[in-house]
Amino acid sequence: AWTTRDAAALRLGLHRVPRRVGPPCARAGERDEAGTKYFRAYFTADFVWHMALTHEVARFEPQLKNPYIATEDLHYYWTYFLPAAVMATRGGPGATDRVEPTLKILAMMTALLMTSMIYLVAWAATGRRWAAMAATAVAVLAPSFEGLYAIRWHLMLRDEPWRVLRELNIDAISAWPQYPFHGLRIDNLPRAMWWTPQHSMSCALGLIAVLAASRWTGTPRRASLLIGLALGLSVTFNPLLGAAFCGIYGLTVLWDLASRRMTIVDAAAAALAVVPVGLALWWCVAAGMSAGADAVTVGLHAAARKAPWSALFISLGGVLIPAVIGLLPSRHVPFRPVVPALLALILGLVLMHYVTITESSWVGFRAGNIILVTVAMLVARGLVVTYQRSGRVLAMTFAVVLFLAGVPTTAIDWFNARDLENRRMGPGFLWVIPFSPDQQAGFDWVRRATPAGAVVQFDPIVRARQNWSGIPTFTGRRMAAAMPISLLPDARHDEMSARVHRIFTELAPEQAHADARAMGIDFLWMDEEDRRASTGPALDRLLARPDLFPPMFRQGETVVLALAK
Numbered sequence: 001a002w003t004t005r006d007a008a009a010l011r012l013g014l015h016r017v018p019r020r021v022g023p024p025c026a027r028a029g030e031r032d033e034a035g036t037k038y039f040r041a042y043f044t045a046d047f048v049w050h051m052a053l054t055h056e057v058a059r060f061e062p063q064l065k066n067p068y069i070a071t072e073d074l075h076y077y078w079t080y081f082l083p084a085a086v087m088a089t090r091g092g093p094g095a096t097d098r099v100e101p102t103l104k105i106l107a108m109m110t111a112l113l114m115t116s117m118i119y120l121v122a123w124a125a126t127g128r129r130w131a132a133m134a135a136t137a138v139a140v141l142a143p144s145f146e147g148l149y150a151i152r153w154h155l156m157l158r159d160e161p162w163r164v165l166r167e168l169n170i171d172a173i174s175a176w177p178q179y180p181f182h183g184l185r186i187d188n189l190p191r192a193m194w195w196t197p198q199h200s201m202s203c204a205l206g207l208i209a210v211l212a213a214s215r216w217t218g219t220p221r222r223a224s225l226l227i228g229l230a231l232g233l234s235v236t237f238n239p240l241l242g243a244a245f246c247g248i249y250g251l252t253v254l255w256d257l258a259s260r261r262m263t264i265v266d267a268a269a270a271a272l273a274v275v276p277v278g279l280a281l282w283w284c285v286a287a288g289m290s291a292g293a294d295a296v297t298v299g300l301h302a303a304a305r306k307a308p309w310s311a312l313f314i315s316l317g318g319v320l321i322p323a324v325i326g327l328l329p330s331r332h333v334p335f336r337p338v339v340p341a342l343l344a345l346i347l348g349l350v351l352m353h354y355v356t357i358t359e360s361s362w363v364g365f366r367a368g369n370i371i372l373v374t375v376a377m378l379v380a381r382g383l384v385v386t387y388q389r390s391g392r393v394l395a396m397t398f399a400v401v402l403f404l405a406g407v408p409t410t411a412i413d414w415f416n417a418r419d420l421e422n423r424r425m426g427p428g429f430l431w432v433i434p435f436s437p438d439q440q441a442g443f444d445w446v447r448r449a450t451p452a453g454a455v456v457q458f459d460p461i462v463r464a465r466q467n468w469s470g471i472p473t474f475t476g477r478r479m480a481a482a483m484p485i486s487l488l489p490d491a492r493h494d495e496m497s498a499r500v501h502r503i504f505t506e507l508a509p510e511q512a513h514a515d516a517r518a519m520g521i522d523f524l525w526m527d528e529e530d531r532r533a534s535t536g537p538a539l540d541r542l543l544a545r546p547d548l549f550p551p552m553f554r555q556g557e558t559v560v561l562a563l564a565k
Helices: 004-014 016-027 043-057 081-088 099-126 129-141 146-157 162-167 189-195 197-215 221-237 239-258 264-286 310-326 336-354 362-390 392-417 437-449 470-475 491-505 509-518 528-532 536-543
Strands: 037-040 069-073 432-435 523-526 551-555 558-562
Touching: 004 016, 004 099, 004 129, 016 037, 016 099, 016 129, 016 189, 016 392, 037 043, 043 081, 043 099, 043 189, 043 470, 069 491, 081 099, 099 129, 099 189, 099 197, 099 336, 099 362, 129 189, 129 310, 129 362, 129 392, 146 162, 146 310, 146 392, 162 392, 189 197, 189 362, 189 392, 197 221, 197 239, 197 336, 197 362, 221 239, 221 264, 239 264, 239 336, 239 362, 310 336, 310 362, 310 392, 336 362, 362 392, 432 437, 437 470, 437 523, 437 551, 437 558, 491 509, 491 523, 491 536, 509 536, 528 536, 536 558
Parallel strands: none
Antiparallel strands: 037 432, 523 558, 551 558
16 A cells, blocks of 8 residues: 555655756756857757757647758657647747756656656555665666776776766767677666656656556556556657557566466456557657658667677666566565566567667667666565565665665766866767857847748758757757758768758859759858868858848858848
């Protein structure tokens, strides 16, 4: 039975969430005294994309367009960003200056929801709140030994300064070439809270079905429909994760049917969950979210062949050790409640090792999410089994040691996620991306002075992976071509970006004007990034032709040119 003490334990666990999520999100987009705005690099891989997507959803048009190729429809699961778009436009259509804080607030709320659900499924697995609290802490904050390994590798063996830890993608030690693993990558849950809350929301909704499946003895029809509603919503927030949780639910039904815990009639009632899920799948297809399925390949991942055990252990050892204990038989702790977690673990490992899309790390990230949000059930049972066999002192010591071994990864990652003082070059990009006051003034002008449907274009090849989304993110305007690192790789992005690059750097002004018009471009954008590039002098030929490219805005090196009719 759920008691007030169980609720108090949950509240105690939730008090850690603002401390974990708040500082990195609060510092994203922070300004210095000169007015320059800064984003940590990984926020510019996800958060700036979410801002652009929210701007696009906030148009509330029947068919969303790809903000990076304005002529094409958007094929992305954008459900999470619909509430953000509604809240950000409370002042009326086009009033989207609240997109950034709205997304941060939603990320915090989603993190609270996901953490609550992880605690609830861990509690349902054993009914012991101390085990649920410890399991949630380990699964959320300390599943990985990568931080401990990096401290030993850099500080102890090589006697390097602490500063080196600021320049590590700490949660990717298992894959980076300078370390001996070269295996698969798995991201911890705080990264999902900071950077990919849409996936966190899908997991939180899927865990509703896991919670129900953990303890059922027979499901009324209405309950099955509610479970199906949660699974259907999970599918709309992320089709892969939602489908995985549907699979966990269905396999749990089959488990109970095979073990005769459930009759055919009960199984038929549980199968009613398919109805909302089917409607959700239909909606995803109708909304154009199904594109990209042809990018999926099935077969053993290349990285999985190199270090299948050591890479997995360093990434998930903190939860795998107690999870294995949680699989042991015990007369005092029933096994049936953790069956969904066992199925999730198996499914996550299979997906991680045998399913790949064009962006090779993506499935591993999502499969890791599936494992981490459910494995707390096995961890909790492992701690209770340890307690039953060896006593409370050993069980709590075991939990504390696991936590201390895994928490350095999250601590280093948390510090780096909010570190805006590290202005050094990272692996092909700056660790902190600046947006100057002149650039911001240009963004403000575009947002205020251009039509909502205008296509504003900068040179995407000059910016590459760094400032790749400035126009859609900060102005809400679409581009004709870009190189979006947030979407699946597509040859058209490269082809059209090369065409735009020639407009800025090679073509005679008359031909540049004709090509820009043919691509549907209304305005050209230039700033200090263009001027610093080797092709910077070529921009002068466009500026010298105000008859073709009349200047509409100029501040410092930021210039916006219109295309003459």
